[in-house]
Amino acid sequence: MTDHAATPQPGPGSEPTPQPAPESGPAPQPAADPAPTTAPTVEEPTAEEQALAAQALAAQALAAQAAEEQAAHRTRRRKAAVRWGCAVLVFALAGTGTALAVTAPERTDIPGLATAGDGRYTFPPLALPPLPSGKAAPNLKDKAKDKGAAVHLADLRHLLLPVPKEAGGSVNPPVFPAPTAPTLPAGSAGSASPTASPSDTPSGTPSATAGPSASGTATVGPEGAAPANWVSCDALLGDLQNPARMRTLLRQNVCRAATVREWTASDGTSTRIRLMRFGTSAEAWDTFSRTRSEIQLKAAPDARTAPSSADGELPDGVEVTRKESRETAGKDVPTTRLAFVSASDVVAVITMTNPRGVPAAAFRQVVDLQSDLLA
Incomplete structure (x- = not known):
């Protein structure tokens, strides 16, 4: 037997006996899960993935x-x-x-x-002087020269080569005055008439030292524009070694007019150009042919004919004979060079002298240009 009575159990259909409410307080917390004892498993990349990653990195690089x-x-x-x-x-x-x-x-x-300079000069542009009204330029190709077709009617003074720049001349083209009939100086050789006789030529013989200044040559101005004066044909005799023979020749062929121009260039070369006009080309040719063969200049008494290859380039109707002195300077350069030019009724005598030698280029230039003016 026991000391406690048994708790009566509710019978069927009876209401349950209310239980006392629990005391208030914090709700019980569930117990924490225990910490995992092992780390999560990480899968290692395969070799193929590593290769692909390396290739991608290389491609990016x-x-x-x-x-x-x-x-x-x-x-x-x-x-x-x-x-x-x-x-x-x-x-x-x-x-x-x-x-x-x-x-x-x-x-x-x-x-x-x-x-490099070869001795040639600087001339102004060449220009022909005006002709008298109604007159034609000379035709040197005309065979009927004695009939007047090849007679120079321009002022003979303006047919002289101008002064080059190297001698104080101008490079401007010359300005010619109106053409006038030539007025021969007193005592000049002959008259303008074709029938002039040798007695019209002055009989006085110029002195051995006669030059352009002594014979009335005009002084060339600094611009080289002043024309040369008319001079007597006998003025040439002062340059010759045998003047008597030349005087006789001038009387026979009746030199009608003469003019002269001279200059001294900066290289020391002195140039003198004389022009003589005759009544006909036959008289001029006779004077030219005998002068080049029989007459000697004082500047080169032993001058000899110089060969030249430039004669084929001369204008038609112009004949040139070149001579040079035997005296030379430097590289066998002649100290004197001469040229006799025939152009119908005009004869030119060109003389160039220099103690140090006359440059061949300057001599050829002067002769060619003077020939061009007369042609």
């Missing part, structure tokens, strides 16, 4: 390097284009400046481009 190279290449090209552009601009400016510097001044004024 190559792409980055290519981009950098392209950027550097573009930069270099831009810099090169700028440099070449600047170089082209500099060369263009330099070329333009050089072209202007070369073409603006005279070629002879540019150091290194000027042609």
Whole structure:
């Protein structure tokens, strides 16, 4: 037996006995899960994945390097284009400046481009003097010379070669006055009539020192524009070693008029050009042919005929005989050169002297230009 009575159990259909409410307080917390004892498992990449990743990294590196190279290449090209552009601009400016510097001044004024001087002179442009009204220029090709077709009717003084720049002359073309009939000086050789006799020629013999200044030659001005004066035909005798023979020749052929021009260039070469006019070309030719063979000048008493290859270039109707002295200077350059020119009714005597030698180019130039004026 027990001391406690048994708790009556509710019977069927009876209401349950209410239980006392539990005391208020914090609700019990569920117990925490125990910490896992092992780390989560991480799968290692396979070899194929590692290779693919390496290839991707390499491709990215190559792409980055290519981009950098392209950027550097573009930069270099831009810099090169700028440099070449600047170089082209500099060369263009330099070329333009050089072209202007070369073409603006005279070629002879540019150091290194000027042609070495060979002794030739600087003459003004040659110009023929005006003819009298109604008269024609001489036709030296006309065989009927004695009929007047080849007679020079222009002022003989203006047919002389002008003074070159090297002797104080001008380079401007000459200005000729209106044509007038030639007025022979007192005591000149002969009259203007074709029938003039030898007795009309003055009988006085000029002194051995007679020159252009002594015979009335006009002094050439600094511009070389002043024409030479008319002189006596006998004025030539003062230059000759045998004047008596020449005087006889001038009387026989009746020299009608004469003029002379002379100058001394900066190289020391003295030039004298004499022109003599005759009534007919036959008289002039006889004087020319005998003078070149029989007459000797004091400047070169032993002058000998000089061979020349330029005679084929002479104008039609002009004949030239060149002589040179045996005395030479330097490289066997003659100290005196002579030329006798025949142009229908006019005979020219050209004398050039220089103790240091007369340049061949200057002599040939003077002879050719004087021949052109007479042609």
